[in-house]
Amino acid sequence: MKILNLKNIFAFFVMCCLFFCSHSCWSDQIVLSDRVQTALNVRERPTTESAVVGKLLRNQTAEYLDSVPYWYHVRLEDGGTGYVSKAWSEKLSLEQESGKIVRVGSWNIKKLGHGNQKDYATVAKIIDANFDVMAVVEVMQKGGGHPGYDKLVSVLGPEWNGLVTGEPRPNTGSGSAEFYAILYRPALVRTCSGWGSLAFFPDNDGSGQDLVPDIFSREPAFGCFEVPNTDGTVGFDFLLAGYHARWSQGDKEQIKTEVARLKEVFQAMKESRPEEADLIIAGDFNLVPSEIKEALHFVPDTVASGSTLNSSGAITQNVYDHVLIHSILATQEMIGHPTVIDVISSASDGHEFYTQVSDHLPVMARFKTFGPDDD
Numbered sequence: 001m002k003i004l005n006l007k008n009i010f011a012f013f014v015m016c017c018l019f020f021c022s023h024s025c026w027s028d029q030i031v032l033s034d035r036v037q038t039a040l041n042v043r044e045r046p047t048t049e050s051a052v053v054g055k056l057l058r059n060q061t062a063e064y065l066d067s068v069p070y071w072y073h074v075r076l077e078d079g080g081t082g083y084v085s086k087a088w089s090e091k092l093s094l095e096q097e098s099g100k101i102v103r104v105g106s107w108n109i110k111k112l113g114h115g116n117q118k119d120y121a122t123v124a125k126i127i128d129a130n131f132d133v134m135a136v137v138e139v140m141q142k143g144g145g146h147p148g149y150d151k152l153v154s155v156l157g158p159e160w161n162g163l164v165t166g167e168p169r170p171n172t173g174s175g176s177a178e179f180y181a182i183l184y185r186p187a188l189v190r191t192c193s194g195w196g197s198l199a200f201f202p203d204n205d206g207s208g209q210d211l212v213p214d215i216f217s218r219e220p221a222f223g224c225f226e227v228p229n230t231d232g233t234v235g236f237d238f239l240l241a242g243y244h245a246r247w248s249q250g251d252k253e254q255i256k257t258e259v260a261r262l263k264e265v266f267q268a269m270k271e272s273r274p275e276e277a278d279l280i281i282a283g284d285f286n287l288v289p290s291e292i293k294e295a296l297h298f299v300p301d302t303v304a305s306g307s308t309l310n311s312s313g314a315i316t317q318n319v320y321d322h323v324l325i326h327s328i329l330a331t332q333e334m335i336g337h338p339t340v341i342d343v344i345s346s347a348s349d350g351h352e353f354y355t356q357v358s359d360h361l362p363v364m365a366r367f368k369t370f371g372p373d374d375d
Contacts, residue, residue, distance in 0.1 A: 028064040029092045030074050030084060031335050031368060032056060040089060042082035046071035053082045056089070059328060061336045064091055092335070092368070102188060102227050105323050105338070105364035106135035106242060106282035110357070113140040113148020114175070119347070119356040124155040126343045126357075130364055132185045133225055135242030135282045137360075139179040141168040146179045153183070161186045163198050169218040170206020177206075180221040180242040192224035192237060192273075199223070199272065201241075201265045216258055217246035220265050220281060224273060227369040235369040236333050239269045239276055243283035255286050259295040266326045277375035278333070279326035284360060288319050300324055302363065304340030309359045313350020315342070321363040330375065331367075338365040 032040055042054035046068050054076050056062050062074035062084065071083040072091065092100050109123060127134060139149045146164055153162050160183055168177035180198060184191075198221040204214035222241035229235045243262070248254040262281060269279045285292060293299045300322045307321040323338035325331050340363045347353035 029061040029335070030056070030064050030072050030089050031061055031092055032058055033088055033090050036088050040084055042074065042076060042080075042084055043071075044082055046073075046083040048085075050083075054078070054080050056084055058332050059334050059336070061092075090370070100368065100370050101335070101366045102132045102236060102369050103130060103364050103366055104133045104238070104240060104280065104282070105131060105362060106137060106284070106321065107362035108137040108244070108284040108321065108358060108360035109139075109148075109152075110359045111138055111140050111148075112136065112152065113142050113146060117356050118148065120151055120155045122346050122357055123152060124157075126346055126362065127156065127183065128159070130341055130343070130362060131183070132188050133240060134183045134362070134364075135240060136162075136181040136183060137178075137242060137244045137283050139164065139181050141173070141175065141177040141179065144173065146181070149179065149181050156183070159185060159187065163191070163196075163223055165198050165200065165221045167200075167205065169200075169216075172207060178218055178244060180218075180244075182223050182225075182240060182242060184225060189225050189227055192226050195224040197223070198242075201268050215261050215264075217248075218244050220262075220283070222265075222269055222272075222281075224276070229370070236278070236367055237276065237375075238278035238280055238331070238367075239273060241265060241269060241279075241281045241283075243281050243285065245284060245286040247286055252287070252291060256291060256295040259285055259287060259292060262296060262324070270326075275375060277327065277330035280323060280331075280365075281326075282323045282363065284321050286320050288317075289322075292322070296324075301337045302340065303337045304361075304363070307340045307361050307363060309344075309350065309354050309361070311351070311354060313344065313347075313352070313354040315344075315361070321360055323363055323365040325365075333367040333369070335366050335368055338363055 039055040039057050041052045044050040044053045066073040075081050162183045164181040165179050168179045200221045201219040203219035204210040204212050220241040220243040226234045226237035289299050302322045304319045306315040306317045308316045308318045340361050344353045
């Protein structure tokens with residue numbers, strides 16, 4: 001009779017917990033209440049007479065440690081601990097069922113719809129465990145349609161809906177042409193009134209029949225989404241665009257020239273819904289943060305050591321996947337920073353993940369949904 005290797009059993013158990021509990025096993029978080037505009041003092045002890053040992057800023061979260069009368073005991077992002085007043089803060093559960101946050105981001109799912117190796121069940125489990133709204137990049141055209149997207153929506157099941165562009169970019173019959181799609185969880189999120197489809201940024205469609213200049217290889221497409229409160233009011237609404245930058249054989253100057261034009265995409269999004277200030281572009285930019293700074297003159301605060309994989313399934317130093325916010329001042333609903341999620345353990349090893357899931361990792365940001373919408 002074979003004796004089970006307890007170390008292997010334990011490792012398998014930990015892997016399963018990390019994958020299947022990727023959102024519900026995280027600690028609860030403390031954020032500023034809507035009454036605080038900039039920062040909240042963190043005190044050494046649970047009294048207003050004690051020393052200030054730190055600040056909890058508007059777009060930051062603190063880990064919940066304990067509760068005492070009138071105060072939360074918290075751990076800040078820098079590791080320091082202290083107490084914040086319950087009157088000026090709010091406790092958030094990161095479980096999707098809490099309804100107090102919405103997880104928004106994107107994932108390049110490596111030529112979705114091409115080949116026959118894609119593990120759709122694993123892809124769907126990763127999406128379901130980590131997102132509520134997600135832009136999908138590299139939805140490949142095949143036979144004039146998008147069979148990879150169709151299969152993914154089917155595997156995700158009735159708890160998910162999606163929007164997909166009516167045409168690929170470039171708008172040709174090429175096997176390298178790509179659609180954009182945005183998936184969302186209808187129990188938490190709905191499309192805005194009058195926004196039943198995705199809209200492309202106005203650009204040459206690459207068909208060879210447009211006479212206007214061609215700015216983007218695959219111009220972004222965007223939709224409008226809102227998270228309703230239980231009383232029927234809107235807690236958070238936003239425009240989300242999916243984007244896949246040109247590759248140009250790795251020519252960084254050409255890629256930066258295209259990415260610099262995203263300022264015009266933000267402007268077009270704003271013009272499509274003038275009252276909306278929460279504008280988000282998520283996707284694969286083919287640039288690391290320092291290169292995006294050269295193109296757009298601000299550094300995305302993506303938390304990651306890398307977001308792409310090599311053919312062995314090891315994470316590279318290329319942080320190409322980002323969630324860009326048009327204005328942090330306008331979108332104060334964001335908590336923490338956009339984060340690349342390491343989900344490689346969902347496959348048996350890195351090489352299997354690379355071949356059957358993707359050569360990119362997903363990126364996600366969290367947003368508060370409670371309270372009246374601020375735009």
